[in-house]
Amino acid sequence: xxxxxxxxxxxxxxxxxxxxxxxxxxxxxxxxxxxxxxxxxxxxxxxxxxxxxxxxxxxxxxxxxxxxxxxxxxxxxxxxxxxxxxxxxxxxxxxxxxxxxxxxxxxxxxxxxxxxxxxxxxxxxxxxxxxxxxxxxxxxxxxxxxxxxxxxxxxxxxxxxxxxxxxxxxxxxxxxxxxxxxxxxxxxxxxxxxxxxxxxxxxxxxxxxxxxxxxxxxxxxxxxxxxxxxxxxxxxxxxxxxxxxxxxxxxxxxxxxxxxxxxxxxxxxxxxxxxxxxxxxxxxxxxxxxxxxxxx
Numbered sequence: 663x664x665x666x667x668x669x670x671x672x673x674x675x676x677x678x679x680x681x682x683x684x685x686x687x688x689x690x691x692x693x694x695x696x697x698x699x700x701x702x703x704x705x706x707x708x709x710x711x712x713x714x715x716x717x718x719x720x721x722x723x724x725x726x727x728x729x730x731x732x733x734x735x736x737x738x739x740x741x742x743x744x745x746x747x748x749x750x751x752x753x754x755x756x757x758x759x760x761x762x763x764x765x766x767x768x769x770x771x772x773x774x775x776x777x778x779x780x781x782x783x784x785x786x787x788x789x790x791x792x793x794x795x796x797x798x799x800x801x802x803x804x805x806x807x808x809x810x811x812x813x814x815x816x817x818x819x820x821x822x823x824x825x826x827x828x829x830x831x832x833x834x835x836x837x838x839x840x841x842x843x844x845x846x847x848x849x850x851x852x853x854x855x856x857x858x859x860x861x862x863x864x865x866x867x868x869x870x871x872x873x874x875x876x877x878x879x880x881x882x883x884x885x886x887x888x889x890x891x892x893x894x895x896x897x898x899x900x901x902x903x904x905x906x907x908x909x910x911x912x913x914x915x916x917x918x919x920x921x922x923x924x925x926x927x928x929x930x931x932x933x934x935x936x937x938x939x940x941x942x943x944x945x946x947x948x949x950x951x952x953x954x955x956x957x958x
Contacts, residue, residue: 698807698808698940698941698942699738699739699806699939700938700939701738701740701741701742701938701940702734702738702742702773702936702937703741703744703883703935703936703937703938704741704742704743704744704903704935705743705746705884705886705903705906705935706744706745706746706885706886706888706905707723707727707747707748708749708905708906708907708908709724709747709748709760710748710751711907713908713921714924715924716907716922716924717908717924723933724764724767724906724907725767725770726954726955726956728771730952730954730955731772731773732770732772732773734937737773738937739773740773740774740775740777740806741771741773741775741777742777742779743768743776743777744779744781744883744885744886745779745780745784745817745885745886746781746782746783746850746886746905747778747780747781747783747784747797748761748783749783750783750784750787752787754788757784757788757792758795758796761784761792761793761796762796765796777804777811777813777848779801779815779848780793780818780850781817781850781885781886782817782820782851782861782886784817785800785817785818786817786818786819787820789820790815790818793818800815800818801815801828803835807940808844809845810836810844810845810846811845811848812835812836812845812846812848814828814832814849814870816849816850816864816867817850821865822851822861822863822864823865824867824869829869832870832873833873836874836876839877841877842877843879844945845874845877845879845880845881846881846882846883847883848882848884849864849883850884850885851863851867851884852884852902853867853895853900854867854868854895856887856891856913857887857913857914859914860914860919861919871895871898874898875895875896878897878944879945881898881901881947882898882899882900882901883903884901885903885905887902887910887913888904888907888908888910888932889904889905889909889910889912889932890902890904890951899945901949903935903936904932904933904934904936905932905933906934906954907933908924908933909922909931929956930953930956933953934951934953934954935952935954936949936950936951936952937949937950937952938950
């Protein structure tokens, strides 16, 4: 059975749950048109992280996000998790244990399918070996209701590159799409140079963007920077998601990229996830930012 949501109803429901709506400032937004579908983006769970000064509820925020998604009045068509499922560790056995624990928790999602991709914390120390062993390919495509989704891996290479082989794969994949195809790309790191000194960039991201710019209807969703952020490269909109574990400061706003300390007066401040409503018009997306809340 197909799922449809009236845009006004969707945003009203999201607002009732404490969300903040952001309508992508792109051509083609059709007000009051019935939505085709919507999906949820989760990011940066960092399962295994410990740091009471940063998040005293480190074992609770991922389950709270799962519960919140399960409680949505109308279920999304799918859930996308844009990397850093687990927190980095030098121990391969601990890495796999954390990944299995993450698997067990997200298995509680009522929504299927769940699409995953690695972050550098999951993949950079072993070139994605453990991730592929437990979760499957690090880059792939899927199609849903007229939209072509591309998942890119810019983390398995410890240097932060996509690599010529994967860029060739991307170019070939998109060559089979119509010139006006609606394309959504998921990455972990930003493809553009947001703050290279903080590793908030992709070494060969410009080459990826060159491929994507051949198509007029491309939008990128990513994680990694632990905060909401929106920018354009040419006609391509890039939207970063909040983290489920700890927020990070604004790009380049301080000398070091250190987590924002926990604020006991405003618990879970800066943590959250988003719903993305996909309208029938090309490049028409309504982003609704949903905070993490104490559900107990």
